[in-house]
Amino acid sequence: MTEATEQGVLSPDECWDLLGSREFGRLAYVVDGAPHIVPVNYRVDGADLVFRTADGQKLRSILRENRVAFEVDEVDDANEIGSSVVVRGEARVLPEAEELRFEQVGLRAWLGTDKPVLVAIRPSELTGRRYHLRRPWRRMRRV
Numbered sequence: 001m002t003e004a005t006e007q008g009v010l011s012p013d014e015c016w017d018l019l020g021s022r023e024f025g026r027l028a029y030v031v032d033g034a035p036h037i038v039p040v041n042y043r044v045d046g047a048d049l050v051f052r053t054a055d056g057q058k059l060r061s062i063l064r065e066n067r068v069a070f071e072v073d074e075v076d077d078a079n080e081i082g083s084s085v086v087v088r089g090e091a092r093v094l095p096e097a098e099e100l101r102f103e104q105v106g107l108r109a110w111l112g113t114d115k116p117v118l119v120a121i122r123p124s125e126l127t128g129r130r131y132h133l134r135r136p137w138r139r140m141r142r143v
Contacts, residue, residue, distance in 0.1 A: 008130045010129060019087070029065070045120070051118075054113065062091045063093065066091050068090070071084065071085065084129050087123045095118075
């Protein structure tokens with residue numbers, strides 16, 4: 001297999017399909033000049049990614065510097081294919097009046113903690129890749 005066939009660029013529609021099929025990704029943001037990355041559960045709503053948060057470092061960072069990145073992956077073990085989508089964009093806090101809208105798309109906090117703040121990421125850049133995984137150790141016989 002050549003390098004050209006080992007990986008491929010996902011179309012915007014394929015990126016949105018992958019984003020819409022997942023509920024868990026990683027949010028990257030900057031605090032005091034240092035990058036941070038945290039897992040969040042999210043939902044796709046139109047052209048936005050939406051998640052809930054509470055008061056803390058993540059929210060304060062979004063309020064101060066709204067540029068963020070978001071990443072989600074998928075691994076198809078049966079076909080040894082990996083896919084990854086990266087979103088770059090602006091995060092904004094949404095008004096409480098949006099609460100019902102996000103209940104309808106199934107956005108609920110996974111943890112038992114209160115996450116009263118709704119945040120939306122509007123992508124300014126959306127990129128995706130698909131990779132052929134080479135994991136020969138998965139086919140090795142145990143001795």
